[in-house]
Amino acid sequence: MRRLCGLMFLLTFPALADDIDISLHQRGEQLAVEIRNVSHGIVVINHDMSSEPLLGQLSFRVTRGAEELSLRGHMNSNLPTAKSYVALLPGQYFGGVFDLDLLEKLYGMTAGCYSVQVRYSDGKALEFGGYAGAVMSEPLKVCVR
Numbered sequence: 185m186r187r188l189c190g191l192m193f194l195l196t197f198p199a200l201a202d203d204i205d206i207s208l209h210q211r212g213e214q215l216a217v218e219i220r221n222v223s224h225g226i227v228v229i230n231h232d233m234s235s236e237p238l239l240g241q242l243s244f245r246v247t248r249g250a251e252e253l254s255l256r257g258h259m260n261s262n263l264p265t266a267k268s269y270v271a272l273l274p275g276q277y278f279g280g281v282f283d284l285d286l287l288e289k290l291y292g293m294t295a296g297c298y299s300v301q302v303r304y305s306d307g308k309a310l311e312f313g314g315y316a317g318a319v320m321s322e323p324l325k326v327c328v329r
Contacts, residue, residue, distance in 0.1 A: 203227050204272075208302045208321040215287065215326070217242065217302050218279040219319075221272035228314040230306050231270040233280035235290075236261030245301040245320075246291045253291040253298075264308045288328055297327040 203223035209216045221227045234240035240261050246253040270278060287293065287300070305318035 203317070204229065204304070204315060204319055206302060206304050206319045206321045208300065208324045210284070210324060210326060211281070213284045214281045215284055215300070215302075215324075216279055216281050217321075218277050219272075219304055220277040221274055224274055226274075227272050228269050228309075228312070229272060229278060229304070230264055230268050230309065230312075230314055231278055232261070232264060232268050234261040235282070241304055241306045243303045243305070244287065244291070245303065246287070246293065247299045248293075248296060253293065255290055256292050257290050264306075264312065266312055269312050269314050284326070284328075293328050295328055297325055299323040300326045 203221065203225070204227055205220045205222045207218045207220070209218070217233065219229055230241045232240075233242055235242045235244065244255075272278060301321050301323050303318060303320045304315075306314055306316065308314075309316040
């Protein structure tokens, strides 16, 4: 009688642009960012959710009519490490929230309505086996008083 012995390996392949989806939702005075694995494999992302311009993974695009607002300030962020990354199984998601008043200050938003999008892009991803592509959310209408 023969026995079949098998080994199972967890293989991760470089993720494609269609492997993750990012969405932005307003919940009261907060904006919720959700990154979802829409692929059939494992996708590794940075869970720090930093919006620091040089090291961060998230960047916001804020427009009012045809005018795009520039970032007026920034937050400090630590360099990513291997512990900064989380593996998402198919269908899993990871998210974070940002205070709307902070976004208002960072972009100089005054009373009125804006279109806000969030982009995920990680320049350090390849060093840690993470998702190295970029994805942008659909626009979200955000009104400020």
